[in-house]
Amino acid sequence: MSAPIFAQEATQERAENARLSSFVGALALGDLVASTLGPKGMHKILQSVGSNSLEITNDGATILKSIHLDNPAAKILVNISKVQDDEVGDGTTSVCVLAAELLREAEKLIEKRIHPQTVVEGYRIASAAALRALDRDARDNGADPAAFRRDLVNIARTTLSSKVLSADKDYFANLAVDAVQRLKGSTNLENIQIIKKVGGKLTDSYLDEGFILDKRIGTNCPKRIEGARILIANTSMDTDKIKVFGARVRVEGTGKLAELERAEREKMKAKVERIKAHGINCFINRQLIYNYPESILADAGIMSIEHADFEGVERLALVTGGEIASTFDRPDLVKIGACDTIEEIIIGEDRLIKFSGVAAGEACTVVLRGATSQMVDEAERSLHDALSVLSQTVKETRVTLGGGCAEMSMSKEVDEEARQTAGKKALATEAFARALRQLPTILANNAGLDSADLVSRLRAAHQAGDRDAGLDLDEGKIKSMLDLGITESYKLKRAVVNSASEAAELILRVDDVLRCAPRRREGH
Ligand SMILES: Nc1ncnc2c1ncn2[C@@H]1O[C@H](COP(=O)(O)OP(=O)(O)OP(=O)(O)O)[C@@H](O)[C@H]1O
Numbered sequence: 353m354s355a356p357i358f359a360q361e362a363t364q365e366r367a368e369n370a371r372l373s374s375f376v377g378a379l380a381l382g383d384l385v386a387s388t389l390g391p392k393g394m395h396k397i398l399q400s401v402g403s404n405s406l407e408i409t410n411d412g413a414t415i416l417k418s419i420h421l422d423n424p425a426a427k428i429l430v431n432i433s434k435v436q437d438d439e440v441g442d443g444t445t446s447v448c449v450l451a452a453e454l455l456r457e458a459e460k461l462i463e464k465r466i467h468p469q470t471v472v473e474g475y476r477i478a479s480a481a482a483l484r485a486l487d488r489d490a491r492d493n494g495a496d497p498a499a500f501r502r503d504l505v506n507i508a509r510t511t512l513s514s515k516v517l518s519a520d521k522d523y524f525a526n527l528a529v530d531a532v533q534r535l536k537g538s539t540n541l542e543n544i545q546i547i548k549k550v551g552g553k554l555t556d557s558y559l560d561e562g563f564i565l566d567k568r569i570g571t572n573c574p575k576r577i578e579g580a581r582i583l584i585a586n587t588s589m590d591t592d593k594i595k596v597f598g599a600r601v602r603v604e605g606t607g608k609l610a611e612l613e614r615a616e617r618e619k620m621k622a623k624v625e626r627i628k629a630h631g632i633n634c635f636i637n638r639q640l641i642y643n644y645p646e647s648i649l650a651d652a653g654i655m656s657i658e659h660a661d662f663e664g665v666e667r668l669a670l671v672t673g674g675e676i677a678s679t680f681d682r683p684d685l686v687k688i689g690a691c692d693t694i695e696e697i698i699i700g701e702d703r704l705i706k707f708s709g710v711a712a713g714e715a716c717t718v719v720l721r722g723a724t725s726q727m728v729d730e731a732e733r734s735l736h737d738a739l740s741v742l743s744q745t746v747k748e749t750r751v752t753l754g755g756g757c758a759e760m761s762m763s764k765e766v767d768e769e770a771r772q773t774a775g776k777k778a779l780a781t782e783a784f785a786r787a788l789r790q791l792p793t794i795l796a797n798n799a800g801l802d803s804a805d806l807v808s809r810l811r812a813a814h815q816a817g818d819r820d821a822g823l824d825l826d827e828g829k830i831k832s833m834l835d836l837g838i839t840e841s842y843k844l845k846r847a848v849v850n851s852a853s854e855a856a857e858l859i860l861r862v863d864d865v866l867r868c869a870p871r872r873r874e875g876h
């Protein structure tokens with residue numbers, strides 16, 4: 353027996369055990385999200401214990417983020433899917449599934465007494481070959497605007513086809529492409545605002561130029577303004593220190609109280625005068641404006657909007673080119689926002705405020721409608737996936753084919769590489785190719801098709817030199833993905849292969865799991 357070197361409650365899992373627990377965790381997580389992969393993937397209900405919140409989703413990152421785990425390898429998979437979500441926005445399920453499949457294959461090799469380092473070496477050779485194939489197959493229509501738009505619509509359709517919006521994917525694909533093309537090459541999705549309004553149906557959703565604020569215009573002031581000059585502020589309009597500090601004031605009579613009130617009103621008035629001095633016709637405050645200042649502003653023909661939410665104010669400043677002000681002594685230093693018109697519009701049952709012709713011409717708003725809040729939330733997540741992939745594709749214009757086509761082509765290249773590799777690491781390289789083929793297998797399984805038959809036929813098609821062959825999951829046949837327009841972003845696929853193999857490598861190199869003892873508070 354070894355001498356104890358760890359403090360009480362600190363634990364160590366060694367070699368075989370540590371590896372086993374890593375594999376178990378990662379495989380469980382891979383299997384968990386695998387059923388959501390692809391256009392025929394299923395959704396999951398996420399319910400939080402204790403609160404009534406309920407989400408229905410098939411977005412890998414959303415599912416993984418919401419589960420609490422105590423397995424280090426599983427946590428690494430959650431992390432790579434988060435990174436995939438931040439960097440590309442889509443492919444979060446694929447990356448986790450591929451990493452898990454790589455580990456499943458590695459487990460079998462290690463059982464055959466192949467050292468993990470040899471597996472890592474083989475995987476490295478394989479991932480380089482896979483990326484080479486991906487590079488070779490990528491198509492680039494960046495120079496031809498019409499063909500590139502077709503690519504973008506196809507990418508959006510593929511991304512949306514595995515989501516709740518799949519039934520209306522053509523409608524939403526065009527909507528997403530229109531929104532992204534307005535950005536003119538920027539990847540700042542802040543400029544695309546998504547407003548969710550429960551009610552109506554999904555296809556009642558639409559894209560509107562400009563910005564929509566979910567607030568009401570103050571009473572008595574103009575309800576429509578042209579040539580708007582907007583002061584955006586975050587300031588308290590009352591100077592009521594008594595209320596703020598909860599102090600008690602003792603007065604000799606009601607006359608004194610009136611005097612106090614008068615003083616307060618004078619201060620408010622002075623502040624409003626300073627605001628008016630900015631030469632504006634619209635005043636938007638993050639905080640309350642109150643009746644009296646509102647009435648002075650209304651008399652001066654200034655539209656006032658109070659209590660705008662923080663995100664709304666920030667976004668408004670961004671799109672109208674203004675700045676959020678909190679002091680008003682130097683009008684010359686304050687940047688005033690501008691837009692062509694401000695008016696009230698009605699969506700469903702609600703009145704909202706629309707700013708059109710904003711200074712940042714690329715800004716636009718997507719109004720999402722749907723029967724339930726879960727539906728609208730999932731629609732937002734799906735649209736977000738599509739918008740992020742599209743905005744990335746505008747920068748990196750290369751595209752690849754989906755439906756298992758890119759994976760099969762990569763796996764063919766990796767197999768060829770394995771044949772030229774000497775030594776045991778060739779076994780690992782082959783195993784990598786098998787893991788890649790698992791993605792089309794899962795796609796077919798999820799669609800209830802005979803995956804063994806379909807994937808072997810797909811493999812044969814690629815061997816015969818048919819490089820755009822992929823799975824048509826509706827008909828259960830091998831078809832040209834190019835003809836079907838099942839296109840995916842090159843950057844997405846590259847990130848999937850890269851991150852999945854890096855994560856697998858990282859987990860494979862582990863031989864010990866050390867858990868330190870929880871820190872105790874003194875005196876407990
Ligand atoms: N119409 C289609 N026919 C065949 N395969 C498709 C089709 N649409 C999408 N796919 C495939 O489905 C896979 C994507 O599935 P899915 O969108 O569920 O997962 P993900 O993109 O990896 O993760 P997530 O969208 O959850 O972030 C890709 O491999 C893609 O090629």
Ligand SMILES: [Mg+2]
Pocket residue numbers: 442443444511514737
């Ligand atoms: Mg997807």
